[in-house]
Amino acid sequence: MYNYFETTADIGIIAFGKTLEESFENSARGLSNIIVDIESIEKIEKHSFKVISEDLFGLLYDFLTELLILHDSELLIFSEFNVKIEKNECYELSCVAFGDRYSKDKYEPKEEVKAITYHRMEIIKNENCWKTQFIVDL
Numbered sequence: 030m031y032n033y034f035e036t037t038a039d040i041g042i043i044a045f046g047k048t049l050e051e052s053f054e055n056s057a058r059g060l061s062n063i064i065v066d067i068e069s070i071e072k073i074e075k076h077s078f079k080v081i082s083e084d085l086f087g088l089l090y091d092f093l094t095e096l097l098i099l100h101d102s103e104l105l106i107f108s109e110f111n112v113k114i115e116k117n118e119c120y121e122l123s124c125v126a127f128g129d130r131y132s133k134d135k136y137e138p139k140e141e142v143k144a145i146t147y148h149r150m151e152i153i154k155n156e157n158c159w160k161t162q163f164i165v166d167l
Contacts, residue, residue, distance in 0.1 A: 031059035040140070041149065041164045049085075052152075052159035053092060053122070054110040060093055060145075061107055061128075063165065064100065065136040070108035072127040080122045085152045088120045089161060093145045096126070100142075106131040140167050 034041040042059040046052030061067050080095055082088040092112075099105045107128030115121045129135070143166040151162040 031055045031062075033059070039146070039164045039166050041162065043160065043162045045161075046159050047157070049152075049154075049159045050112040050114050052161045053089060053112045053114070056089065056093060056161045056163065057096055057107065057110045057112075057124075057126070060096060060142065060165065063140050063142055063167075065106055065131070065139055067108045069136060070106055071129045072109060073129045074105060075125065075127055076105060076107070077123070077125045079124070081119050082122075083119050085120060086147065086150055088114070088122050089150065089152060089163065090145055090147060092122050092124065093163070093165075095124075097142060097145065099126075100131065104131045105129075106136065142167060 031042055031044040044052050044055035044059050046055050078095055080091040082091050107126040109127040111125040113123045146164045146166055148164050153160045
């Protein structure tokens with residue numbers, strides 16, 4: 030599950046999950062849904078990648094930024110994410126993402142996301158769930 034909150038010239042995403050991984054997956058869904066209607070994305074392409082960071086904030090930032098890079102450089106847009114996070118010396122996130130090649134003919138664009146920001150970023154573990162919050166620059 031994810032919700033949006035408004036800021037000036039940006040948009041914020043709040044995502045929830047029963048696990049940290051699920052909250053990251055829902056963060057990615059929220060990001061994709063800003064770009065196009067996530068329900069319209071066909072699961073034709075499969076792409077795997079890893080990101081490593083010293084802390085969870087950096088991990089979330091790097092994960093979402095990698096999705097933007099894949100969208101901008103390889104024209105990929107995703108609707109499903111399988112995330113695994115391990116903590117050793119650093120945090121390591123492995124993701125398998127499913128989606129399609131983006132084209133304006135096939136997918137109606139909603140917003141252009143320029144970047145992920147650290148501004149007002151939160152990662153909180155409550156009694157029953159994890160919450161992630163971040164702002165994207167449009």
